[in-house]
Amino acid sequence: MSNNQQSCPICSLDKQVVEEKDHRNAFSVICKCCGEFKITKLATKKAEKLKISYKLSAWIRKQTESAVVIPKITENSLEDIERSFPNYRVLEKQLLLMNVFESRTEYPGHRASINVEHDYPLVWATGLDELEYLLQSLLQRDLLKLSPEEGMNALRLTGGQIKGMITAKGWEYLEEHARASVISNQAFVAMSFSPKLKSAWEDGFYPAIKTAGFNPCRTDMEPHNERIDLKIMNEIKNSRFLVLM
Numbered sequence: 001m002s003n004n005q006q007s008c009p010i011c012s013l014d015k016q017v018v019e020e021k022d023h024r025n026a027f028s029v030i031c032k033c034c035g036e037f038k039i040t041k042l043a044t045k046k047a048e049k050l051k052i053s054y055k056l057s058a059w060i061r062k063q064t065e066s067a068v069v070i071p072k073i074t075e076n077s078l079e080d081i082e083r084s085f086p087n088y089r090v091l092e093k094q095l096l097l098m099n100v101f102e103s104r105t106e107y108p109g110h111r112a113s114i115n116v117e118h119d120y121p122l123v124w125a126t127g128l129d130e131l132e133y134l135l136q137s138l139l140q141r142d143l144l145k146l147s148p149e150e151g152m153n154a155l156r157l158t159g160g161q162i163k164g165m166i167t168a169k170g171w172e173y174l175e176e177h178a179r180a181s182v183i184s185n186q187a188f189v190a191m192s193f194s195p196k197l198k199s200a201w202e203d204g205f206y207p208a209i210k211t212a213g214f215n216p217c218r219t220d221m222e223p224h225n226e227r228i229d230l231k232i233m234n235e236i237k238n239s240r241f242l243v244l245m
């Protein structure tokens with residue numbers, strides 16, 4: 001087992017805390033971009049092959065931000081995790097970015113910080129180029145002001161740290177989109193996990209919801225160590241609609 005600073009096996013960010021585990025078949029990672037997780041080497045390779053590493057990074061970061069401890073990610077659990085990935089459109093990512101600034105804003109007029117090198121997974125962006133583009137879009141839409149004014153050009157000099165102030169128009173925009181579920185494409189299904197209903201889920205609800213363009217979610221789908229009632233409440237809040245049976 002070795003404990004050293006090396007690049008993150010998912011997002012490749014340099015100098016993160018990466019510990020090799022299970023006779024070098026797995027990693028235990030604390031990454032500024034992705035958050036805290038354990039993953040097998042095979043799962044990292046699979047994520048890379050499927051080109052979902054950036055989404056995995058965003059998913060792990062989301063769990064870390066909500067203080068959820070994720071069980072070790074394996075090739076098998078990766079499949080379930082992938083099924084729960086949202087497919088955000090550009091405008092939805094811009095709203096997510098506004099939400100990040102809003103959550104870090106202490107009072108109207110406050111300039112909240114983000115780090116483009118570490119924070120792009122918060123908006124499910126592929127990397128800092130996409131995050132910079134999204135930031136630029138918020139500027140063009142007058143929803144955000146950057147500080148210092150030369151903001152985007154100075155980024156490389158400030159180690160990726162940048163401050164943003166939500167404008168009056170920005171607050172109006174946030175007010176209009178106050179309900180998080182507006183942008184979600186998740187559908188929460190509340191049903192028994194009894195084996196008798198397995199086919200109702202696998203051949204009925206799951207494909208039907210998928211075909212309608214939504215991501216079906218049942219609390220047994222994603223591996224989690226959370227209290228189940230909290231998990232359910234969270235998922236319902238994050239869903240566009242509910243299916244009860």
Ligand SMILES: [Zn+2]
Nearest residue numbers: 008011031034
């Ligand atoms: Zn990472």
